[in-house]
Amino acid sequence: MAKILCVSNQKGGVGKTTTTNALAMGLRHLGRRVLCIDFDPQGDLSFSLRADNRLEMQNSIYHALKGELLTVQTIQHTPLCDVIPSNMLLSGIEMEFTGKGREYLLRSCLRPVLNLYDNILIDSPPGLGILTINAFTAAHAVLMPVLPDIFSLQGLVQLNGTLDEVRKKSNPDLKAAGVVLTHYVARQNASKIIREAARDIAGNLGIPLLDTTVRHSNVLTNAQIHREDIIKFAPRNNAVQDYRKLVDELIAREVL
Ligand SMILES: Nc1ncnc2c1ncn2[C@@H]1O[C@H](COP(=O)(O)OP(=O)(O)OP(=O)(O)O)[C@@H](O)[C@H]1O
Ligand SMILES: [Mg+2]
Structure with missing residues (x-):
């Protein structure tokens, strides 16, 4: 499962x-069967994984949530990964589902495909609205990428609050997979201070600060713009190596 x-x-x-994409590529290189869910109306993951997410197409995550198609009918098999794409239609969910139980929509959609994959990765939108609540209700664990600055770290308090709410209401077993610092520039003195602050803030919330940090590299942006597998695009790049390490760490922590 x-x-x-x-x-x-x-x-x-x-x-x-970027993290969702890189984890998917890393897992695929290990031979895992991976499904990516683009759960952001911006559709960035769909783009970078070469999925078709034009507005007129009829098989996105939105159509699965609405029950218009079986989930398996919305999966696209691109050269990079299996993907259920998304586009702006997904933002309609907030208005279209107002009744009780609306936090379970994604969980119900995923149930029929659980046995087809080793890993399902969900890319969520910015914000803590109904889409994020659905993603937290469907997931076993949540990974939190954070920029190495103090305001970003302080945002973890609110994020953890939402995790707690979901645990109380719709997913008691939800785990915090950990905080991963991204855009990291190791040679800056401030980075060390930020790492310590991250350890304190995450620690106080009971969330592990992951050993792996992802360094800043424009290669990650370029690979996504060109819709390439980041590992094949620049196998020796520092940030790509960091993501491969992150995959190993998350496997060791039993969340992948
Ligand atoms: N480690 C990194 N080094 C350099 N650039 C990065 C790194 N990680 C991500 N980026 C770039 O930063 C930008 C934002 O990253 P990304 O789209 O993954 O963020 P996001 O959290 O998904 O954003 P949104 O909230 O809009 O969905 C992108 O252009 C991406 O290519
Ligand atoms: Mg995004």
């Missing part, structure tokens, strides 16, 4: 999509 990991942070541009 697939392990489901959600990559989340309410702040924008912290590396959620």
Whole structure:
């Protein structure tokens, strides 16, 4: 049965999509059967994994959530990965589902495909609205990419609050997979101080600070713009190596 990991942070541009993409590529290189769910109406993961997410297409995660198609009918098999894509239609879910039980939509959708994969990765949108609540309700664990600055770290308090709410209401077994610092520039003195602050803040919330940090590298952006597998695109790049290490660490922590 697939392990489901959600990559989340309410702040924008912290590396959620890049992390989801890189974990998927790392797991695929280990021979794992991986399904990526693009759960962000921006559709960035769909783009970088070469999925078709044009507005007129009829087989996105939105159509699965609405029950218009079986989940398996919405899976696209791209040269990079299996993906259920998303586009702006997904933002309609907030308005279209207002009743009781709306936090279980994604969990119900994933149930029929759990046996087809080893890992399911969910890329979530910025914000802590109903889409994020659905992703947390469906997942076994949440990975939190964070920028190495103090305001980003302080945002973890709110993020952890949402995890706690979901544990109380719809997913008691939800684990915090850990905090991973991204865009890291190791040679800056401030980075060391930030790492210590991250350890304190995450530690106080009971969330592990992961040993792996992901260094800053424009190669990650370029690989995604060109819709390439980041590992094949630049196997020796520092940030790519970091992501491979992150895969190993998350496997050792039993969340992948
Ligand atoms: N380690 C890194 N080094 C350099 N650039 C990075 C790194 N990680 C991500 N980026 C780039 O930073 C930008 C934001 O990253 P990404 O899209 O993954 O963030 P996000 O959290 O998914 O954003 P959003 O909240 O909008 O969904 C992208 O252009 C991405 O290529
Ligand atoms: Mg994103």
